[in-house]
Amino acid sequence: MTVTLADVAARARVSPATVSRVLNGNYPVAASTRERVLRAVDDLDYVLNGQASALAAATSDLVGILVNDIADPFFGIMAGAAQTEIGGPGDGSGRAGGEKLAVVCNTGGSPDRELTYLTLLQRQRAAAVVLTGGAVEDPEHQTAMAAKLAKLAEAGTRVVLCGRPPLPDGAAVVAALAFDNQGGAQRLTKHLLSLGHRRIGYVAGPLERTTTRHRLAGHREAMRGAGAAGDEDRLTVHGSYDRGSGYDATVELLRREPAITAVVAANDTVALGAAAAIRDRGLRIPEDISVAGFDDLPFSVDVVPALTTVRLPLVEAGARAGRLAMGKEDPPPGGIALIPAELMVRGSTAPPRG
Amino acid sequence: MTVTLADVAARARVSPATVSRVLNGNYPVAASTRERVLRAVDDLDYVLNGQASALAAATSDLVGILVNDIADPFFGIMAGAAQTEIGGPGDGSGRAGGEKLAVVCNTGGSPDRELTYLTLLQRQRAAAVVLTGGAVEDPEHQTAMAAKLAKLAEAGTRVVLCGRPPLPDGAAVVAALAFDNQGGAQRLTKHLLSLGHRRIGYVAGPLERTTTRHRLAGHREAMRGAGAAGDEDRLTVHGSYDRGSGYDATVELLRREPAITAVVAANDTVALGAAAAIRDRGLRIPEDISVAGFDDLPFSVDVVPALTTVRLPLVEAGARAGRLAMGKEDPPPGGIALIPAELMVRGSTAPPRG
DNA sequence: TCTCGTATAGAAAGCGCTTGCTACGGCCGT
């Protein structure tokens, strides 16, 4: 049926061992022999059996990248950057040695699927795993995750967190790159406050997500700092990280408090929905209501008016995570790095009327 | 080191064969024995070695999804939908049998990486492969791809094309789901023509991509049909499928022909860049210049003015591709299906001035 | 000329799992 090493060996009139060595290039083989083998490989269209190879060598060329929502560019950008660093040859030695299969797995934000994918990757004895995006804060799930990651690490899988805070109970991971969500959110709200806003609605992400909590915390911290707190719960609506959710939440916000002068959204996509809701209500942005997002996704600069937001260096972070996963870069001190978030002031925010 | 089947067997005081059968549930095992085995599995935290299992059983639970650009929601949406259909349990039998590892691979639109990933998947003896998005039309690459896909199919891998035209030389694939790019583009341009536009700039995608060619063909067909052709080459600028490219191309278009009254972009993302360029030039949309996109990505309805575009049923197509890859759905007659594209007229297009 | 180090190739033992076949009771049919 399929061509095996033995077939190649037979055709090249050498032993399977020699073929293996030629293919792996980790053992001296006479040039003439090598050539004969390579020709046979070519003639037969031989393709290595990855599973057999991995089994025998106890290694794997699989690297998993877990994302919450693959349709969201936030994750796509990070995953793409990570994959670029991981995949393909060219890492160090001239030889095409480190050819890894970087694969991204879409958890859909579901804790169960997250665990399932980790198990699947564990089955495959993945060389590394990169977890991106916020974590679910359910204690039970956190315990399960910690245990799973510990198992993975124990089995030699390099675990890297990207855009996710370190595990609560001492990380069994290579490194954790956490975004400064709280600081960024705080600066964003401060910007709004400095413009004169006081009644600021907040469209938060799903409950029990670290990202949601940290951004909201930053926002409230800023509000409190300005003595503008008090109405927090009433002016906060939770939803998922998508456009429709932003729309609905904003409608609700305007119902609860028609006098708000600004809406801060959990991320840019949500901000888009929020902006749509505001316009559908006949209000202008930013004259009547200011809108701000988070992440600075590529489209944010192009919408009208351009979205004030907080820029997260997704490409850089993803690439770094990829390098860390491959062991091409040393982990930050303590295994933890806080990735700074930069406030991007654009046209969607302005002083409130009057 | 790691726990093996044999360890579990020893602890449960049965043979490895029995453990295997309990785990796979494909052979009668006495209830008491099964329970003993399961307890041992639990006690030992045993995790199946996927490679060994795959090797022995000559099967694989890997399914590859190739995308051109994972940061582009166009692909993210399709891949996500496909992955949902493929991954996890719940497909048919009550048992958690069909647990596949659906992984998405980012080719970055590079033919080489595309081939590399296919080889990697071939190495892993992938159960199925889904290729999404337009193909590169370089003859050499096409030949290589055809050969590769034939090999994969021969080895039992189910190959599905999603949003990609069938291979030129008779498909060695399970199914090809092709978008009606040409028809959609034609309808879009006809819409513009019917509004009265005649000088229409076209921001095309990269050369040698089927998607680019088909959309452009539809556009030109419409132009010719209206007797508005002639200036085609001068009013067409090629670029990549991203925002910056749309911006630059539009600047160039306006330089070449300041009198254009509409710009059609290769896709929505490019349209966003085009719109930005137009606005930066001090022109209004759609009063001065109409803008149209393609794909109807989620943000398109939210930008201002809302983007006239052509809707592609990405979720449905991706899901269907996933089902086809899993053999959960019968392929369309002839293995080829043309996915319709629907014109979405919104605020970014209007009759030209005067 | 003989021995020994060096370079190269092969033999063979697994890696951890699956599965066809065999073995062994106990139950049924006659």
Next chain:
DNA sequence: ACGGCCGTAGCAAGCGCTTTCTATACGAGA
């Protein structure tokens, strides 16, 4: 009461590769 069958469990042969150890052939040093 005996042969045969059914329901279970084990044996053992691989799956296709890697790698250690061993064997061979050479040229070099003595």
